[in-house]
Amino acid sequence: MSYQVAVLAGDGIGPEVMVEARKVLTAVEQRFGLEINYSEYDVGGAAIDNQGCPLPDSTLKGCEAADAILFGSVGGPKWSHLPPDSQPERGALLPLRGHFELFCNLRPAKLHTGLEGLSPLRADISAQGFDVVCVRELTGGIYFGKPKGRQGEGEAEEAFDTMRYSRKEIRRIAKIAFETAQGRRKKVTSIDKANVLACSVLWREVVEEVAKDYPDVALEHMYIDNATMQLLRRPFDFDVVLCSNLFGDILSDEIAMLTGSMGLLSSASINGSGFGLFEPAGGSAPDIAGKGIANPVAQILSAALMLRFSLQQEEAASAIERAVGKALAAGYLTGELLAADQRHKAKSTKEMGDFIAQAI
Amino acid sequence: MSYQVAVLAGDGIGPEVMVEARKVLTAVEQRFGLEINYSEYDVGGAAIDNQGCPLPDSTLKGCEAADAILFGSVGGPKWSHLPPDSQPERGALLPLRGHFELFCNLRPAKLHTGLEGLSPLRADISAQGFDVVCVRELTGGIYFGKPKGRQGEGEAEEAFDTMRYSRKEIRRIAKIAFETAQGRRKKVTSIDKANVLACSVLWREVVEEVAKDYPDVALEHMYIDNATMQLLRRPFDFDVVLCSNLFGDILSDEIAMLTGSMGLLSSASINGSGFGLFEPAGGSAPDIAGKGIANPVAQILSAALMLRFSLQQEEAASAIERAVGKALAAGYLTGELLAADQRHKAKSTKEMGDFIAQAI
Ligand SMILES: CC(C)[C@H](C(=O)O)[C@@H](O)C(=O)O
Ligand SMILES: CC(C)[C@H](C(=O)O)[C@@H](O)C(=O)O
Numbered sequence: 131m132s133y134q135v136a137v138l139a140g141d142g143i144g145p146e147v148m149v150e151a152r153k154v155l156t157a158v159e160q161r162f163g164l165e166i167n168y169s170e171y172d173v174g175g176a177a178i179d180n181q182g183c184p185l186p187d188s189t190l191k192g193c194e195a196a197d198a199i200l201f202g203s204v205g206g207p208k209w210s211h212l213p214p215d216s217q218p219e220r221g222a223l224l225p226l227r228g229h230f231e232l233f234c235n236l237r238p239a240k241l242h243t244g245l246e247g248l249s250p251l252r253a254d255i256s257a258q259g260f261d262v263v264c265v266r267e268l269t270g271g272i273y274f275g276k277p278k279g280r281q282g283e284g285e286a287e288e289a290f291d292t293m294r295y296s297r298k299e300i301r302r303i304a305k306i307a308f309e310t311a312q313g314r315r316k317k318v319t320s321i322d323k324a325n326v327l328a329c330s331v332l333w334r335e336v337v338e339e340v341a342k343d344y345p346d347v348a349l350e351h352m353y354i355d356n357a358t359m360q361l362l363r364r365p366f367d368f369d370v371v372l373c374s375n376l377f378g379d380i381l382s383d384e385i386a387m388l389t390g391s392m393g394l395l396s397s398a399s400i401n402g403s404g405f406g407l408f409e410p411a412g413g414s415a416p417d418i419a420g421k422g423i424a425n426p427v428a429q430i431l432s433a434a435l436m437l438r439f440s441l442q443q444e445e446a447a448s449a450i451e452r453a454v455g456k457a458l459a460a461g462y463l464t465g466e467l468l469a470a471d472q473r474h475k476a477k478s479t480k481e482m483g484d485f486i487a488q489a490i
Numbered sequence: 491m492s493y494q495v496a497v498l499a500g501d502g503i504g505p506e507v508m509v510e511a512r513k514v515l516t517a518v519e520q521r522f523g524l525e526i527n528y529s530e531y532d533v534g535g536a537a538i539d540n541q542g543c544p545l546p547d548s549t550l551k552g553c554e555a556a557d558a559i560l561f562g563s564v565g566g567p568k569w570s571h572l573p574p575d576s577q578p579e580r581g582a583l584l585p586l587r588g589h590f591e592l593f594c595n596l597r598p599a600k601l602h603t604g605l606e607g608l609s610p611l612r613a614d615i616s617a618q619g620f621d622v623v624c625v626r627e628l629t630g631g632i633y634f635g636k637p638k639g640r641q642g643e644g645e646a647e648e649a650f651d652t653m654r655y656s657r658k659e660i661r662r663i664a665k666i667a668f669e670t671a672q673g674r675r676k677k678v679t680s681i682d683k684a685n686v687l688a689c690s691v692l693w694r695e696v697v698e699e700v701a702k703d704y705p706d707v708a709l710e711h712m713y714i715d716n717a718t719m720q721l722l723r724r725p726f727d728f729d730v731v732l733c734s735n736l737f738g739d740i741l742s743d744e745i746a747m748l749t750g751s752m753g754l755l756s757s758a759s760i761n762g763s764g765f766g767l768f769e770p771a772g773g774s775a776p777d778i779a780g781k782g783i784a785n786p787v788a789q790i791l792s793a794a795l796m797l798r799f800s801l802q803q804e805e806a807a808s809a810i811e812r813a814v815g816k817a818l819a820a821g822y823l824t825g826e827l828l829a830a831d832q833r834h835k836a837k838s839t840k841e842m843g844d845f846i847a848q849a850i
Pocket of ligand 1: 219220223224379685686715
């Protein structure tokens with residue numbers, strides 16, 4: 131089997147964790163007899179510096195020619211003075227999502243055994259662990275809805291954004307949530323604000339309709355404000371959390387932080403044909419870039435998600451996840467996951483990558 | 491001094507905690523020589539049952555004739571089958587906010603000394619305590635923006651909501667955040683999603699302008715997704731959190747839950763003339779209604795906020811807050827604030843009210 135992957139390493143720690151992900155991919159290619167061809171393209175701040183815009187045409191063309199995009203991270207203080215549309219995050223991620231219609235964002239988050247102490251939650255809550263997948267709609271809602279802009283003058287000048295969802299958009303993401311739940315603990319919590327938003331009322335209606343086709347999956351509806359609260363008290367009661375674009379942005383980050391280990395979390399953004407963009411859930415972390423201490427696990431796990439969802443190589447994907455599990459279970463960890471008095475045991479970015487590649 | 495207060499006790503535990511708030515108000519009236527006249531009106535589910543709608547005209551007229559509204563809580567399973575617009579919460583609260591232009595919602599939340607263990611946060615985080623006021627815009631944004639509705643047919647049918655903010659609306663709420671910060675730790679964290687929303691870009695601009703008039707107050711901007719995370723790691727770094735309507739709905743509930751003691755939190759919704767609606771932050775808690783075990787403190791503290799903001803009786807307001815502090819410091823607590831093995835010491839709703847009234 132031969133595949134084409136567009137590698138967009140980006141800014142900050144992106145390039146250095148990408149090296150480790152490539153190392154691990156090479157190991158699975160050998161073990162499973164795959165052939166993956168990689169082409170590297172500029173994106174984000176690096177693309178602004180080299181080519182004048184965060185998502186150059188050549189990058190977009192390269193992605194079009196590939197089976198999947200392996201994405202690092204973009205952004206940093208160097209480009210934060212730019213107008214919003216030209217900034218690395220907004221100027222690269224949003225157009226990529228829109229262009230490839232990556233409507234489905236999957237963000238798995240779990241509290242790893244032995245790492246419960248990293249969670250900002252009270253010991254008796256984190257002791258119960260949790261394992262949640264956030265299924266976020268990624269190409270609709272208030273992110274892309276038109277009209278969006280400004281009008282008027284002086285103090286009456288106003289800005290406006292439109293939240294907009296069609297039955298079709300809601301149905302396709304809801305289906306993925308229910309299918310995901312079928313492979314897990316069979317529960318979907320659908321997040322909305324149906325006591326205020328017309329979009330949420332439609333959201334609830336369509337989710338109810340879809341639920342009828344999955345009688346083995348339990349469905350509950352929860353208001354977004356209540357969800358931010360319940361996740362703090364009883365995260366273990368959640369299995370699949372189904373969200374619109376904006377609510378998913380907020381809740382998936384809350385859930386990620388509840389694990390206390392952002393460096394372990396990755397995210398898949400896929401479209402209807404299985405093409406996808408795979409990236410770590412954390413940011414470009416410019417403060418630690420270039421020091422060789424960044425955790426490459428999230429990037430490595432995003433390669434696993436790519437193998438699973440875009441390259442249909444489930445065995446190779448699981449092999450990576452098992453190898454990562456082995457590293458964590460062995461206490462093989464980067465510094466940010468260790469207690470202050472254990473930091474001398476911290477592994478470097480490279481040591482983590484080597485161990486995991488070895489374990490494949 | 492003589493005042494007129496509209497009392498809207500509502501549903502669930504509303505009426506029973508209101509009894510205690512009235513008891514405490516009677517104590518401050520005597521001590522400070524105030525004369526407060528109360529008129530009671532139906533609201534929420536009670537109004538639906540008695541008069542067929544959640545906010546009858548007579549209630550609205552009564553509120554118009556008053557200096558302030560003392561609100562209990564509304565809603566419950568009995569009315570949750572109704573269409574969204576007719577439900578107690580949406581059908582009463584939103585129109586009251588709109589009608590009286592209660593654009594400013596203040597929600598103070600702090601971790602009380604001795605009650606840190608109630609917080610769902612890890613012990614070393616909660617040990618540092620926190621004391622935050624959420625200043626939420628309450629009559630604009632996506633809650634009230636037009637157009638809002640549905641159009642189209644079949645799978646193409648779509649729903650839409652409009653987020654809309656004018657400079658004037660942003661400026662007036664931002665001013666209140668900065669003034670509030672001046673009386674506290676002099677820091678404003680303004681929440682937005684300026685990397686996606688046109689409203690947030692304008693929000694940031696106007697908040698920056700307002701900040702120039704308050705050079706003694708530090709301003710930081712934070713994306714909503716990042717804010718939900720940072721509040722979990724370092725809530726003690728926040729002082730005043732300034733939010734639009736939707737983001738404030740979400741964050742103020744997250745912050746409330748971080749205290750682990752919703753029964754102690756109250757909320758003030760005020761307009762430009764000092765008229766306001768004062769209510770507990772928690773809900774109507776139908777599961778414990780009528781048992782005499784509900785915590786009346788949030789309702790009592792909302793009476794204090796009413797004295798402060800609408801009746802301009804700062805001394806009386808502080809007296810209530812001190813009396814509440816005394817009860818908490820003495821371990822005088824309702825059951826939900828006590829560890830399981832201490833529940834036998836739980837005070838009833840009435841005992842709490844008696845103690846606090848006594849302490850005035
Ligand atoms: C960078 C930003 C536009 C983006 C979003 O809001 O979707 C980010 O927060 C994310 O969640 O991927
Ligand atoms: C009941 C609901 C409409 C309301 C809101 O969203 O504002 C509530 O959640 C609140 O925060 O007061």
